[in-house]
Amino acid sequence: MATHYGTLADAATYHEERGNAPWAASTDPQRTSALVRASEWLDGVYRSRWPGQKAGARAQVRDWPRINAFDAEHNAIASDEVPDEVERATYAAALRELGKPGSLSPDVVLGQSKVLTAVKGIVWTPLRSFATTEDMAPTLTEVERVLSGLIGSRGATEFLVRA
Template sequence: MSHYGSLDDALSYHAVHGNAAWSAAGVTDTQRTAALFRASAALDGRYSARYPGRKAGGRAQDLGWPRIDAVDAEGDAIAPYEVPIEILQAAYEMALAELVSPGSLSPSVTPGKVKVRARVEGAVDVTYAGGGSVSSQRPTLTVVDDILSSLLARSSGASVDLLRV
């Protein structure tokens, strides 16, 4: 099993972005590495269906990148065996979330049992979220969506070419 990026590059990334929690006192490299592993798994789990190209190492490859025959959202080729900077940055952002709150990117939930409101007055009143999907219970890191927007294919909806005869 692998993870995206390196501890040194993650430290530099978070220092530049002012994310002090990454280098906070008492946080160990073991904790940071574990966060990178969890973040990399969550990143691939959430976005790999939209990655362009195909895995360079086939099914035996642990992570979704590097890939071959890949192009970015603009149609520019991504060098074979390259892990794009967008993937590394997204992994570092997700690793920060995992470091601060381990397991937060892939929580264990029971659909229909997630509390949306709890009130205590004369009696306890609890309201649960309706059915929904497990993926709807995951946090959304909009910064990751923003970082990956230039890499992942844009969803343009269905299109049909018409031919007039």
């Protein structure tokens, strides 16, 4: 039963090709922990956007592999496959987690969330009262880019046409 997406060897290659020295400077247990946290984060953030359904239903720990899954270009994804995009997104997110464990899933108190709205005189403005935890979650542009060929865009709307 896989606890994370990808492999340590493939993660090492991914980070070496990108010159991400902190990955090479860490230990295998640190890397494995970062991969587990990154995989959990990906599943939690992207679960509603993944195509298809879990191949192993509820007994399956990770969201992938999946059945009835297609990529953004409508190419079928095998029911025993974890797409390369998911593995690469895991490696990208794991680097963030390696540098600062827990940074992908920060605790937030929505009623106390605020943004800096003026620098001169330092003015903080509370976020709207209907902000959600999703509004406060970090967005990793590299992960979004890597997954773009697999998932639809956030907030995409499908239109139904009456025939």
